[in-house]
Amino acid sequence: MDNCIFCKIANGEIPSNKVYEDEKVLAFRDIKPVAPVHILVVPKKHYASIMDIAGEEMDITAHVSTVIQRIAKEEGIAADGFRVVINCGKNGGQEVDHLHYHILAGRNLTWPPG
Numbered sequence: 001m002d003n004c005i006f007c008k009i010a011n012g013e014i015p016s017n018k019v020y021e022d023e024k025v026l027a028f029r030d031i032k033p034v035a036p037v038h039i040l041v042v043p044k045k046h047y048a049s050i051m052d053i054a055g056e057e058m059d060i061t062a063h064v065s066t067v068i069q070r071i072a073k074e075e076g077i078a079a080d081g082f083r084v085v086i087n088c089g090k091n092g093g094q095e096v097d098h099l100h101y102h103i104l105a106g107r108n109l110t111w112p113p114g
């Protein structure tokens, strides 16, 4: 989608610190990390948010879960644990309107979030 920063990162127009890539998703390190490990997993297809995935395309969510498992093993964060966050909309604190999953790890994350 025009003027979408994560579409531009996904198609290579804007560089990123890449962690994983396949034909459907790109994972890269967040530019402003809020934890020692902060990785974004982004479907290459533009979905404005989790609310924008049509029922027949929902297999992307399973694929992202598989990618998250793989990254957790490769980053060495599976044993100590981590958090996966999808911010959605205004109250969810979503700033980039292209669906992305935050993987946060490397410190004890508090609950509830702010």
Ligand code: AMP
Pocket: 005, 016, 029, 030, 031, 032, 033, 040, 086, 087, 093, 094, 095, 096, 097
């Ligand atoms: P959200 O508030 O859930 O929409 O999160 C957007 C995230 O994207 C924030 O954590 C930003 O730091 C991150 N971000 C924005 N631009 C970039 C970029 N060019 N490269 C990596 N991360 C980015």
